[in-house]
Amino acid sequence: MGILEVKNVSKRFGGLQALGDVNLSVAENTVHAIIGPNGAGKSTLLNCLIGKLIPDTGSVMFDGNSVLGRKPYEINQMGISRVFQTPEIFADLTVFENVMIPCFATRDGAFRMHALESVANEPDIVEQAETMLADVNMLDKRNVHAGSLSRGDKRRLEMAMCLSQQPKLLLLDEPTAGMARADTNNTIDLLKEIKDKRDITMCIIEHDMHVVFSLAERITVLAQGTPLVEETPENIKGHPKVREAYLGEAQV
Amino acid sequence: MLGLNRKDAMLLMVVVLLTLFAPFLLNPFPEGSSLAQFNAGYPDLMQRFVIFGIFAIGFNILFGLTGYLSFGHAAFLGAGSYAGVWMMKLLTMNVIPAIIVSVVVAGLFSLLIGFISLRRSGIYFSILTLAFAQMSFALAYSVLTPITGGETGLQLSLNDPRILGVSSTGDGSIPVTNLFGLEMRDSFEWEVGAWLFTFNAGYYVCAAVMLVAFYVAIRIFRSPFGMMLRAVKSNQQRMNYTGLNPKPYTLAAFVISGMYAGLAGGLMVSMDPLAGAERMFWTASGEVVLMTILGGAGTLIGPVLGAGLIKYMENIVSKINSTILHEWFAFMPDGIEDLLVTLVYPFIGKGWHLTLGIMFMLVVIFLPGGLVEGGQRIGRLFRRRDRKGTGVEAPAAEQRRKTPAE
Known part of the structure; x- marks a missing residue:
């Protein structure tokens, strides 16, 4: 089976x-x-x-x-996570935010009203996202706009986003x-x-x-x-x- | 400080100081001088600055973060206004219950309209919200006259029950709005030489509310929720395949911005207890869109700047007339004076919309990020000059430039 x-x-x-x-x-x-x-x-x-x-x-x-x-x-x-034919990423957000979002999605589910919490106050998520970025060798690009990455880097980022959901x-x-x-x-x-x-x-x-x-x-x-x-x-x-x-x- | 990082805390402090000292800052010209007409430091206009600032801050949470362009937000401001006046008619002239009920009613109303409108996105969403707002306007103007006062608007009267207050004061007039006895129209005037500064109770109540609203907006921008809203704008497909449901996020943003609009409406009637249907008209909805884009959609301070600029022009530029122009150009030879007055005349007085339109065009074409982008460019210009000296600032400045939503 x-x-x-x-x-x-x-x-x-x-x-x-x-x-x-x-x-x-x-x-x-x-x-x-x-x-x-x-x-x-x-x-x-x-x-x-x-x-x-x-x-x-x-x-x-x-x-x-x-x-x-x-x-x-x-x-x-x-x-089930999916990698697309053309990388689907959050182009307007930074590389780091791109990886944090799936981490939040896995931890908090499809919707959570965390409007008055601070992203900076989420050490677990930050650490998880950092580890993931280090895994795909993109930690040095964490504050770059995802939209400005090269095609290959976009693919890596998308992969990192999918994998961070385990x-x-x-x-x-x-x-x-x-x-x-x-x-x-x-x-x-x-x-x-x-x-x-x-x-x-x-x-x-x-x-x-x-x-x-x-x-x-x-x-x-x-x-x-x-x-x-x-x-x-x-x-x-x-x-x-x-x-x-x-x-x-x-x-x- | 207050759960904000250093940069945001600084921004908040600057806004606090600006609103606190607004009566000075907006009255730079001595009374009676020819420039005194550019003074904006009178209570009515200062109240408008902060109230429309709140409206635009809320609108920006929806439009700036999620990219959903609502063309019907005036409906929530109107609903909030009516709710506020009703509280004053039925309960008390204290502004607190009026403001709270305004926010609640606008929140419920936006939940209903948002739930339906958010089934579509893009232009269809905009049209749906526009349609709902115009429907609300038409209803308020005609069918719902018993609730809204129809054409004349909803006013206080001497027969209102006002359970916790008095129907009329001792001398037979309608009581005035107050905050636990502090009348909103109370002002303290301070004469310093040729200058006259007015400190109005109503303005400071509005300013305090605006600062809280601004603080909450910063928190939302920096929260995981705010990040999700920007994700909605960026790529809904990816969001769906990342296990996130974009619908409740956008609806929550819609309701929050509706509540901000209701808060603005509640404050408006707290300053002047009168609500008319024209507050829901589509031009009022368009105005907040202009404010947000002019100041910088998606930025924290932009909408407040945009609201201030538009309200300033509406009240100050529109007051300039041809007599004043003739005074300005009086030093010129007669022929040239007349020519200049003729040239400038279409842009002032009733023509202030023309000036606003040209400004809006220039900003959209040359500064897509609004006034805030203009400020950033000037700031960068200075920084670049610094960098020539030190040469180490470059990567940091580049980094700053790329950090979104500041």
């Missing part, structure tokens, strides 16, 4: 069957990649996991509870999309580091085979809205079905 159990999920947009009977099980403390050609339904599946879309049929269970019908912030409070599951939506090779490698190293330092389950949606094979322990190949195979990276490389559907033209 995995931490994330997707059973018989289907989603239809008008005449398009985006997802057809998807079953997926992500085991705890593994890195699970979902790959597939464009239009395979990867993003639709992800959106069903985080409450942005509600599937037509099937169930999505996380840690023994159904996520269906819950709001994105409720699903986050259950322990999520049970981290969803990554093409974390290296549009990055130069050097930045991609940095991101891979960062993710490996994160993986080594703590118990965390990651679910990565990715185009870049280099990233997938560097990180993933299990790979699910999605094509035309249905999973073709679920295997270890070694077995995926030589799998004839996968070659046919997806890797045919890619150099692996």
Whole structure:
């Protein structure tokens, strides 16, 4: 029984069957990649996991509870954090505030009326945020406006924001999309580091085979809205079905 | 001090001193001199400065922090005013119950309107609040006449019950507003040479309330709650995926700013116990938007400066007429004098809106951060000059510049 159990999920947009009977099980403390050609339904599946879309049929269970019908912030409070394709950060706030906000969210829940307390009087949160920033080597940038960071730093910051919530599951939506090779490698190293330092389950949606094979322990190949195979990276490389559907033209 | 950091405490101290000595500071010109018309140190105008300051401080908590632009905040000020007058009609002429009930009523009213309007954001939110405020105005003006006094406005009368006070004074007139016996219209005048300074009880009551309101606003700005409000403005998507529900945060900000507006309304009727529907008109809502943007939205002191500037122009620039202009330019040859008067005339008197409009345009184009940004730029200019000497200030100044919401 995995931490994330997707059973018989289907989603239809008008005449398009985006997802057809998807079953997926992500085991705890593994890195699970979902790959597939464009239009395979990867993003639709992800959106069903985080409450942005509600599937037509099937169930999505996380840690023994159904996520269906819950709001994105409720699903986050259950322990799922999400990294976006383009980093979503609080661009008008400082780097430090960016990391403090998720710390507050984890401690105080979805809403708390702490209007007359002072941020400066929260040593626990401050310490937690400092540790997190030090973890991603950004402590020297704590007072910088997050919006003025480089793309790579924004990605690191977003990662730090997600990790400071100590999520049970981290969803990554093409974390290296549009990055130069050097930045991609940095991101891979960062993710490996994160993986080594703590118990965390990651679910990565990715185009870049280099990233997938560097990180993933299990790979699910999605094509035309249905999973073709679920295997270890070694077995995926030589799998004839996968070659046919997806890797045919890619150099692996 | 008071749970504030050094910088905020300094700012608060400066504001305390400015409000305390306002009767001096606003009356720099001797009585009877030709510049005496620029004196703003009379009770009615000083009260307006601080009351509209409160209104703008509250509005800034919503607009400056969350970015939600409400175009209907005058409705809460109006609701607060009516509630205040009713307390004076029914209960007592003491201003305390009137102010408290004003805040409560405005808070409830803003909870209702905010709950509905905040279902949308951006321009749709603005339109919804505008629609609600205009509806409130129309209701107050017509249908609700028994409660609001309709066209004539809600006034005190000799037949009011005033359970804890008297319906009329010994000489048969309506009692005046007071704070435990201290009449709001009481003034102490002090003549120093050619100068005349007026210390008005009502002004100091308003000023004290404004200082408390300002202090609370600083606390809100520096609280985790304030940080969440800025997060709402910055990225609601990220907020949702960080386990935070933006809705109650924005609603709380809306209600708090509505309560500030109610407080301003309550103080207004405490100074002059009369409430009219025009207080809810959309131009009144627009005015507080102007004040906040002119002074600097999202800054602490900006809205107060903006409120002061607009009220000053409304009361002082509008009083200049062509006779005064002719006096100013009398030293010129006749032809040029007339030409200058003709050129300047559209910008004064009833044309003060034109001057205000031009100022607003200039500020928005050249100082998007409002008057506060202007002040910061001047400050930086001086600092840069210092730095040339020492050369170590640079990183610190850069850091200061990047700290938001100061």
